[in-house]
Amino acid sequence: MRKLMCFFTVYxxxxxxLVVPNDAASLLDTPGGAKTLTCSACHGxxxxxxxxxxxxxxxxxxxxxxxxxxxxxxxxxxxPEMEPYAKMVLELGVDDVAQYFASQKPRPPQAxxxxxxxxxxxxxxxxxxxxxxxxxxxxxxxxxxGLRGQPVGYLKHQMFLFKQEKRSPGDQQLTTLKAFxxxxxxxxxxxxxxxxxxxx
Amino acid sequence: MRSLSRRQFLKASGIALGVGxxxxxxxxxAADGASKAKRHVVVIGGGWxxxxxxxxxxxxxxxxxxxxxxxxxxxxxxxxxxxxxxGVESLKNLTLSYDRxxxxxxxxxxxxATALExxxxxxxxxxxxxxxxxxxxxxxxxxxxxQVEGLEAAKDSVLHAWKAxxxxxxxxxxxxxxxxxxxxxxxxxxxxxxxxxxxxxxxCQIAWHLKNxxxxxxxxxxxxxxxxxxxxxxxxxxxxxxxxxxxxxxSKVEKIDTSAREVTTDLGEKVKYDVINLIPPQRxxxxxxxxxxxxxxxxxxxxxxxxxxxxxxxxxHVIGDATIGLPVPKSGNVAxxxxxxxxxxxxxxxxxxxxxxxxxxxxxYSWVNDREAIAVVNTYKIENGKVVQIxxxxxxxxxxxxxxxxxxxxxxxxxxxxx
Numbered sequence: 365m366r367k368l369m370c371f372f373t374v375y376x377x378x379x380x381x382l383v384v385p386n387d388a389a390s391l392l393d394t395p396g397g398a399k400t401l402t403c404s405a406c407h408g409x410x411x412x413x414x415x416x417x418x419x420x421x422x423x424x425x426x427x428x429x430x431x432x433x434x435x436x437x438x439x440x441x442x443x444p445e446m447e448p449y450a451k452m453v454l455e456l457g458v459d460d461v462a463q464y465f466a467s468q469k470p471r472p473p474q475a476x477x478x479x480x481x482x483x484x485x486x487x488x489x490x491x492x493x494x495x496x497x498x499x500x501x502x503x504x505x506x507x508x509x510g511l512r513g514q515p516v517g518y519l520k521h522q523m524f525l526f527k528q529e530k531r532s533p534g535d536q537q538l539t540t541l542k543a544f545x546x547x548x549x550x551x552x553x554x555x556x557x558x559x560x561x562x563x564x
Numbered sequence: 565m566r567s568l569s570r571r572q573f574l575k576a577s578g579i580a581l582g583v584g585x586x587x588x589x590x591x592x593x594a595a596d597g598a599s600k601a602k603r604h605v606v607v608i609g610g611g612w613x614x615x616x617x618x619x620x621x622x623x624x625x626x627x628x629x630x631x632x633x634x635x636x637x638x639x640x641x642x643x644x645x646x647x648x649x650x651g652v653e654s655l656k657n658l659t660l661s662y663d664r665x666x667x668x669x670x671x672x673x674x675x676x677a678t679a680l681e682x683x684x685x686x687x688x689x690x691x692x693x694x695x696x697x698x699x700x701x702x703x704x705x706x707x708x709x710x711q712v713e714g715l716e717a718a719k720d721s722v723l724h725a726w727k728a729x730x731x732x733x734x735x736x737x738x739x740x741x742x743x744x745x746x747x748x749x750x751x752x753x754x755x756x757x758x759x760x761x762x763x764x765x766x767x768c769q770i771a772w773h774l775k776n777x778x779x780x781x782x783x784x785x786x787x788x789x790x791x792x793x794x795x796x797x798x799x800x801x802x803x804x805x806x807x808x809x810x811x812x813x814x815s816k817v818e819k820i821d822t823s824a825r826e827v828t829t830d831l832g833e834k835v836k837y838d839v840i841n842l843i844p845p846q847r848x849x850x851x852x853x854x855x856x857x858x859x860x861x862x863x864x865x866x867x868x869x870x871x872x873x874x875x876x877x878x879x880x881h882v883i884g885d886a887t888i889g890l891p892v893p894k895s896g897n898v899a900x901x902x903x904x905x906x907x908x909x910x911x912x913x914x915x916x917x918x919x920x921x922x923x924x925x926x927x928x929y930s931w932v933n934d935r936e937a938i939a940v941v942n943t944y945k946i947e948n949g950k951v952v953q954i955x956x957x958x959x960x961x962x963x964x965x966x967x968x969x970x971x972x973x974x975x976x977x978x979x980x981x982x983x
Binding site for chain 1: 943956957960971973977980
């Protein structure tokens with residue numbers, strides 16, 4: 365317990381120091397900006413998350429953004445935090461919000477990656493590349509999300525959710541992915557998270 | 565600073581607001597502002613609402629001059645301060661600088677606004693006078709000491725710790741020093757008050773501390789409300805781990821006698837304490853009361869749901885815990901959301917543009933021990949010019965995953981307020 369708290373504190377301390385200000389005036393210069401005002405509380409300025417478990421949504425392809433919002437709103441991707449916000453985005457107009465975040469430049473996490481974990485993750489990444497691309501960019505045409513530059517904690521947490529059948533339970537399109545996750549040891553998943561987070 | 569004619573012009577053009585620009589949702593104010601006279605917005609209060617509003621005014625339109633009046637030299641986060649009482653967190657980690665706000669071009673004066681002269685559109689700061697085109701008041705809360713007999717005279721020794729700072733540290737010390745077997749009393753005021761789940765999170769943290777370090781001690785929660793005000797089922801589930809916590813609903817503390825170390829409830833019940841934490845009834849911060857921004861209840865400020873302009877005073881906007889009438893909790897996240905919405909609305913109004921509908925949102929975490937948290941999320945839409953709730957969703961239970969998300973939230977939202 366103490367360890368966990370210690371980790372939390374060190375992480376938060378560091379990340380608070382490392383956050384940089386957003387580009388001025390970007391908010392209202394882009395259509396949809398005023399519809400995204402509440403998002404920055406968790407997802408950071410312009411959708412660049414400074415938090416360990418919250419994804420960066422800057423630069424996300426609209427196809428995946430809209431799928432994620434719809435799945436959250438429908439409860440297909442269970443999240444007590446995101447379900448109400450997804451419904452709010454649908455009320456405001458998901459196209460504008462998706463467009464706004466797609467137009468924002470993603471900034472990679474500033475935390476230093478663990479080199480050994482990154483190397484281990486790289487070795488294990490071949491299977492992921494089949495759908496997410498060799499560079500982890502994802503595929504907008506099939507609404508496969510990009511993984512590179514996401515916070516380590518977010519990637520790790522999502523893979524564990526897949527493994528435990530807690531993310532998008534019952535989604536037939538993800539059957540192969542989940543079966544694959546179940547075969548991978550937790551340590552390797554953590555290394556994969558470190559690797560994809562480190563990609564620029 | 566500005567010419568009188570500019571003020572007159574704005575006053576006249578205000579009538580035209582809300583018409584003529586439908587369809588063009590957002591405009592780059594910076595680009596078409598070359599010929600504008602300098603506009604000045606004063607923000608009173610550098611908490612979650614005011615600091616956010618100051619920053620977002622500059623993001624929305626860098627040609628607007630922004631002055632923030634905040635007497636405190638540092639920002640201290642109320643969210644997470646309950647964890648200081650249990651020793652799980654330190655106040656140092658919750659204390660942040662205003663320096664990054666200056667990089668946005670916000671002029672910060674660490675002074676107190678002493679009076680508002682709404683007719684003259686100016687704020688008095690000691691002997692100085694600041695003129696404004698629009699004023700944003702984010703005054704937070706102050707306490708109604710006179711609502712509890714004996715409290716006014718004892719307010720320096722009876723701690724509220726409801727504004728994070730020296731009282732938080734002092735209450736933590738008292739909780740550490742209590743003899744094993746001593747009784748802690750936590751008195752909760754009737755809603756509405758700042759941070760609806762706050763007293764119950766505090767109860768968890770105090771009970772966790774006592775359970776682990778003073779196993780023969782107990783905590784008595786005297787709640788003026790009939791039931792737990794927020795996240796009730798989740799808190800009650802968490803309290804099953806705390807047999808040392810005695811919850812007494814509908815027990816409003818009406819009197820305190822510090823020499824007898826005793827409080828009296830409205831039921832006439834007398835309760836002895838070794839450590840008292842009395843959270844007094846609250847109202848909008850003093851400046852809002854003095855400036856007559858509060859309603860007939862003399863407590864809270866009613867505002868327009870889309871612009872946060874006071875229904876009582878033109879050109880003055882009120883945000884944060886001081887407001888009433890919106891279906892939102894008095895939380896830091898809501899104050900932050902109101903700060904953003906209000907700033908963008910003010911930027912639109914100063915540029916004579918139609919204000920788009922911008923609803924607030926609320927994400928609120930409570931830690932129930934040293935590693936697990938619960939949460940509620942509320943989202944909203946604007947319907948006929950009013951804020952209407954879309955949904956309120958609770959986490960299914962307490963977990964470390966929610967606690968981790970709360971830490972991501974605080975990193976991000978502190979940056980949204982001050983970064």
